[in-house]
Amino acid sequence: MALSTHTTHSGFLLPSIHSAEPFFTQQPNPNTQRIVTEQWSRLILSYARHRNLFSIRVEDAETAGSEWDEILRNERIKRRLLPSHLSHILSEMVAKSQAAYEPPKQTRIVLLYWRLPEEWAEVLHQWVTSTGQLTTILTFYEITDPPVPSPLSGLPLVLLRKAIGILAKTGRAQIISIADGEGARFFAGTGK
């Protein structure tokens, strides 16, 4: 049986390395583990993008039934990523700014940066501009849960705040306190 790619129920194309048995074991050779970590990081980020997932927990590798099962487990070869291995991979991802521990000061949950905060800032500004909402005050809720689904639907508040903060630095956004929480106003600008 050759190692081949596989399409999951959710339509995600798993790379052929995902059907290699040793891919699920933490490697004692540091050079080999570096490759394994790299492949897993890439896989986690692309799956997150595919499913619009923003965080992963070490617990997701512990028991079946999480939304990450499709990649953390391979029932066809009876292998799964162990929590300790996932924890190692996540720490490497944080070190490479592909993720961040969120909330900080713990190492069990990370926020995934399949788009960097800077990239989210651009996506946000573009969405506000294209929907004609410049200079209008928007609540955070209106941005992350718009009536018409947008690329920002479901964006965690932490990321939204970072993105607005980045836009504010270049005068393209302003955080405003409103009666029931926080909001923001956006301005046209070159971003320069």
Next chain:
Amino acid sequence: MRNKSCGFKLWQVLEYQIASTSRRCSEMHRVGGGIAALERHQQAQRSFAELSSEISQTQITNLQSQLSQFRTALAHFASTHRDKIAKEPSFRHAFQQMCTSIGVDPLAGPRKGGWWAELTGIGDWQYELGVQIVDVCISTREINGGLIEMAELIRLVSRLRGVNSGEITEEDIVRSIKTLEPLGAGYQVVDVGAGRKMVRSVVKELDDDQMIVITVAQDSRGRVDVDGLVQKRGWSVERARAALENMLLRDGLCWLDEQDESCPQVYWVPSAMQWEE
């Protein structure tokens, strides 16, 4: 035809030489008189030496003309069949064999593979293939640790070139790797036994035990464990473990799998696993 006429010319030259030498000799007789016979003898010897060098000169000229004729014919052949040589493996093979049998190395010569390679384009072809071999070896190195099976290498190189896998033969690969030798990159074709060849792209000596591990792994799509080696090869547990641990920790030639149901530590040799992109 040409040979005959050359031979005829040679004969003419010889005749002329002999005639003129004997003329000179008889002149000496007349003039020489009673002077030392030794001197005459020396004179005669000089003349013969002269004659012999003239003859060899003629022979060389003759040979050169034959060679240039041969070159022209080969050049004509090579340039007319250039495309065929580059495209057809069987034709290329026949051509290489012909070159070997007459002692011509298609890649030999000063710079750029010499006139021979320039004519056939085979030098370029070979170098190009060499570059693609390096490409495949380097891009798969992180997974397989610098060791790739010949068939897999041919498959990947063929894909890179966009040709069907029979277009490039094992012989072509071996030859190309030879052209890479002067670069000192350490590319080497390793025979792991049972007619199986692998290409090693890292400077790393494979010891006999590692070769056996790779062969065993190839029979089980890359999977190998201590028990398997003990049973199939009659190794001691220590020997099997040492060989596998070296490959795992020191050389990065295999990966560990701790989730196998039948054995707590299974080793996988990526270069023996069948990857399908």
